[in-house]
Amino acid sequence: MWACVVLLSGCWEKATPPAEPTAAAQGGSAPPAPEPLRNLQAFVASPTEVLLAWDPPTTGVTHLTIERKTGTSTDFVTLVPKLPASEPDYLDTVEPETEYTYRVFAWMGDVRSPQPAGPVTVKTPPLPPAPPAWIKAQATAPTRVVVTWGEAPRAKKFAVLRTDEATREFVVVETVEGKQTFTDENLSPETRYWYKVRAMNDNPETTESKTVSVRTPSAKTTPEQAPTAPPAVEPEWVSPPPPPPLPQPEIRDVKITDAGVLLQWRGPTRRGYTYAVLRTSRPSLSYFVLDYV
Numbered sequence: 119m120w121a122c123v124v125l126l127s128g129c130w131e132k133a134t135p136p137a138e139p140t141a142a143a144q145g146g147s148a149p150p151a152p153e154p155l156r157n158l159q160a161f162v163a164s165p166t167e168v169l170l171a172w173d174p175p176t177t178g179v180t181h182l183t184i185e186r187k188t189g190t191s192t193d194f195v196t197l198v199p200k201l202p203a204s205e206p207d208y209l210d211t212v213e214p215e216t217e218y219t220y221r222v223f224a225w226m227g228d229v230r231s232p233q234p235a236g237p238v239t240v241k242t243p244p245l246p247p248a249p250p251a252w253i254k255a256q257a258t259a260p261t262r263v264v265v266t267w268g269e270a271p272r273a274k275k276f277a278v279l280r281t282d283e284a285t286r287e288f289v290v291v292e293t294v295e296g297k298q299t300f301t302d303e304n305l306s307p308e309t310r311y312w313y314k315v316r317a318m319n320d321n322p323e324t325t326e327s328k329t330v331s332v333r334t335p336s337a338k339t340t341p342e343q344a345p346t347a348p349p350a351v352e353p354e355w356v357s358p359p360p361p362p363p364l365p366q367p368e369i370r371d372v373k374i375t376d377a378g379v380l381l382q383w384r385g386p387t388r389r390g391y392t393y394a395v396l397r398t399s400r401p402s403l404s405y406f407v408l409d410y411v
Contacts, residue, residue, distance in 0.1 A: 152179045152224040155235035165214040165245050165321060171207040172235060175224050179203040183223040185234070188216060217241040247273035247317035249325040255332040260307035263332055265315070266299045273317035281312050288314065307337045367393060
């Protein structure tokens with residue numbers, strides 16, 4: 119058992135100093151300008167959602183105007199002209215793999231804050247990859263298995279996972295990019311193995327193929343030609359051995375720093391264990407996989 123640490127970065131702005139009240143004009147008292155919002159933050163809630171949040175506005179603020187610009191554009195456009203000041207946040211529907219910059223103005227009636235809150239910038243990740251369309255594992259020698267799999271839209275690379283009756287846990291044996299085949303060498307004869315393929319891209323969330331099983335022949339068996347096409351029928355299914363129960367990670371500390379949120383937890387570090395760090399910005403939203411560590 120040992121402690122794991124991850125720094126969850128986000129996008130926020132430092133508190134904006136209070137604005138000076140508007141000076142009297144033409145012998146009369148002009149209405150005071152509202153202070154800019156404080157602590158404007160932008161969080162990626164999913165590949166298609168960005169959540170904006172801020173501290174409650176000062177007394178007298180009637181509504182907010184949210185502006186956004188996309189990518190390398192230099193022009194802000196009005197996203198929400200009049201958001202009630204009572205709203206604590208705003209969920210924006212966006213496109214995957216796109217950079218967005220936001221700023222927010224506060225209003226007291228017809229008087230706008232002299233400066234906006236922001237800008238804050240975030241970039242949405244791509245959609246998760248689709249799982250491989252099919253997978254096949256074939257023993258081509260007593261100590262060799264060839265694993266092949268089908269297309270997985272949006273995948274950039276693949277991780278091949280394997281388990282056996284002794285190990286009882288799937289572990290990554292190889293990560294490949296630009297191909298859909300893997301040759302697993304130095305195996306034991308007359309042993310059953312199980313394989314599955316994980317599709318990955320820049321989104322922390324991954325998908326996996328079905329699981330297939332294969333048994334290596336004895337050392338006297340003549341090797342067969344490696345497969346070049348998907349199987350015509352499903353391979354014989356033998357359930358993999360159940361893995362040992364996973365202990366529950368224990369969060370030990372959460373610290374807010376200038377660089378983000380530092381999360382520390384305690385849990386096992388045995389081979390094959392991966393921790394998924396999930397985050398949500400408010401209880402009404404689903405948790406989003408932020409990273410695997």
